[in-house]
Amino acid sequence: MYLPNKEVTRVTSIGGGPIGGGWAAHFLARGYDVTLYLHDPAEIPAFNAILDTAWVSLTALGLAPGASRDRLTIVHDLGEAVANAQFIQESAPENLTMKQALYKTLGEIVPPEVVIGSSTSGSMMTDIQADCATPERTVIGHPFNPPYLLPLVEIVGGQKSDPEAVKWAGAFYQSAGKAPLMMKKEIPGFVATRLQEALWREALHMVANGEASPADIDNALMNGPAARMAVQGQCMAFHVACGAGGMATNLDQFGPALKLPWTRLDAPELTKELRDRMVSGCDDIAAGRGFAEMAESRDRQIVAVLNALRASA
Amino acid sequence: MYLPNKEVTRVTSIGGGPIGGGWAAHFLARGYDVTLYLHDPAEIPAFNAILDTAWVSLTALGLAPGASRDRLTIVHDLGEAVANAQFIQESAPENLTMKQALYKTLGEIVPPEVVIGSSTSGSMMTDIQADCATPERTVIGHPFNPPYLLPLVEIVGGQKSDPEAVKWAGAFYQSAGKAPLMMKKEIPGFVATRLQEALWREALHMVANGEASPADIDNALMNGPAARMAVQGQCMAFHVACGAGGMATNLDQFGPALKLPWTRLDAPELTKELRDRMVSGCDDIAAGRGFAEMAESRDRQIVAVLNALRASA
Structure with a gap:
């Protein structure tokens, strides 16, 4: 049901702060088309600064064939941001109420076979997915700061997550150049x-x-x-x-x-x-x-x- | 009263296990004459294996001018081991009673202006120096394993240690290529x-x-x-x-x-x-x-x- 990992070429990053922006930089460097959702155009300069900084390091580490900053699209409409996405990395602010509302919306507008990974470090997926109508494909994909440099991603589902989606996320992050840690239990703070x-x-x-x-x-x-x-x-x-x-x-x-x-x-x-x-x-x-x-x-x-x-x- | 750090050319390592042997290798690589005290000649093969292993890494890190394994002398008599020593690194087994007896002896046979640093990780210097007649120059100089690679040395005196000796040890370890951490208090486990x-x-x-x-x-x-x-x-x-x-x-x-x-x-x-x-x-x-x-x-x-x-x- 989920797209084979190797066929994923388009990733959407929701949020352009140090975490979401770092993720966008990472996926660009690994050769993906990246759509970045920024709530407000005023966030663009700060994101550009993050990408400029990250790109120096990512270049020094070695870019994937075809990787280019030109493959980035910045949008300010959530529906446009997730249209055609094959994977979504969500790095919205650490506010559970806001995340629950976001996942309620994403649950309606994102096809259920597209996995959504949350960068949250403060909430559990069981809580985040509470109001989502299609929670099966929502998982935690928690990076370590700075996310464009440190390889770790901690992966775990919530009570309503499909174990296959969790497994898919682990394999996807691995194929995207990360070091996945498949968690055994949903615990605050991860490992x-x-x-x-x-x-x-x-x-x-x-x-x-x-x-x-x-x-x-x-x-x-x-x-x-x-x-x-x-x-x-x-x-x-x-x-x-x-x-x-x-x-x-x-x-x-x-x-x-x-x-x-x-x-x-x-x-x-x-x-x-x-x-x-x-x-x-x-x-x-x-x-x-x-x-x-x-x-x-x-x-x-x-x-x-x-x-x-x-x-x- | 203590010899200026830069004039130290001869170091004695008491103990040839992973810690004492690692120290001997480190001091050899930094260009010192090293006298190694091994209680029992049967310990020589194990020490040689440690030195062989360490020397590969020390060479890759860069040897000091004049550094040579030929500048090592192995002895089995404690008096001979400390004769002419300008600094002593003690890495005897982690047994407080044994260390107290050792420091009692060292206190008698080592001139009081020679600083003695203990590699202990389990005891405090106040306890180790309890039976030593010349405790002023005894300090903790606790390395991190493997001691020939990791730079940290935690330094602290006991209640009878001379603050000048503690300070001297910090400067000496620094000049010997280590990263000293001058502890503010004597606490178990150091920092x-x-x-x-x-x-x-x-x-x-x-x-x-x-x-x-x-x-x-x-x-x-x-x-x-x-x-x-x-x-x-x-x-x-x-x-x-x-x-x-x-x-x-x-x-x-x-x-x-x-x-x-x-x-x-x-x-x-x-x-x-x-x-x-x-x-x-x-x-x-x-x-x-x-x-x-x-x-x-x-x-x-x-x-x-x-x-x-x-x-x-």
Whole structure:
């Protein structure tokens, strides 16, 4: 029922702020025809500034064959914006009432086989789609800022979303050059923002207590885990750092340290089930690669990141 | 009283595991004569493997003039190891009783003007130096794994440490190519590990609740904040993302969201004092740079990181 991903050539971006404008830039760079809906012509200069900025980076990363800024059309009529769209990325302001009204309208004027992805970071799709008459094809497609640079898109449906539409969105974002994360549950904050918020709250505690300044926090992150995190997430970082014992050694040996008063976040109970889930999850990511191989490739990529940071400073 | 940093040419590393061995490799690559103390000759093969691995990366990052693996001496006698040392990096096993005994001995056999930095991640210097007769020059110099790659070193003294020794250590690590973080208080977990632990606990909660797999967690981090975090810490990421309003806009606008049930970490009270401290801290880091300039340089460096990741994959 949904158009095969590879046949999508026309995308509509609703909203031209940093998120919607960033999405428009991304889709242009990946070679799509892009229709941008701006509520007010007065928003054009700000959008152009976003596109100018983004295009420098997108060009440096490499444009898709045929990609061109000339393939952008800006319209101010919603019906015109969605006519002929094969995919819609919605990045309207973070106001649930406004989004519900928007999806009510979109539900009537957009053919039901066109998937609509919402960039929202603050609302759940079950709420956004509440008044939509054709909610099956509405999903969350939440990017990470800046959306024209960072690959992550978190994807999840609401209670009325069609699982096939959710699956389609994941495959589409992948074919559009993004790194999809198919969420297992609809939870506020999704995955990446929750992780970031945990870190952010701890940072605020440390500043509140005079234990660190913002400069200390940023120094700790930039010169500490960041370069490694670009190469390995926290699970694989611990998995590989523990050598042949991997995540099992990490949890069995350092598990008790979770109860130390290191942070203000209550630790979950380290049940056998959780332990096993962590261990088998890391084994899944490793996919048969040996520890020496993973450590070697980690180091090689960290070197590349460090050299890139230095050369671009 | 302490030797000027630039005159230090000889460093002793106590311990040859992943941390102590990584330190030895780092100091060799920075052009120091390094004496490595290994308790047992049987540890030599494992250390050599660490050095072999590290040297590949250190060479790719660029060796200091005169740097050579030939400038390494391995000894098994502690007195011989510290004789003539101008700085000592201690990376003995994480056992407080063992470290206290070690510092008791070092306190007797190492001249009091030689600074001793401990790699400990689990103990505080006030405890480690408890039985040391010359504790003034003992400080924490906590690296981030892998220590031959990641620049961060967290530095803090214990109650008996001489503030001059702490300051000396900061300047020394800096001159030895590291990124020092001078801690304001002696707290368990220091700064970077606390931030990482907050993130780690949130990750464990999500896995425990079936909200994400380890692969989802790692995907979220690697493709989400990581590349940006290598370029901007979380404070500056929010500061710059909010445009001209900066951190003040972030806290004034999104402060209430801190109370959302997004994470399991209780948020600190967002007092005016905390708000102002965050805002002025970000202004300090910006050091007069405009938002457009900071966003431009952020994007340029993220592009460099992404291209580096791709080229080294």
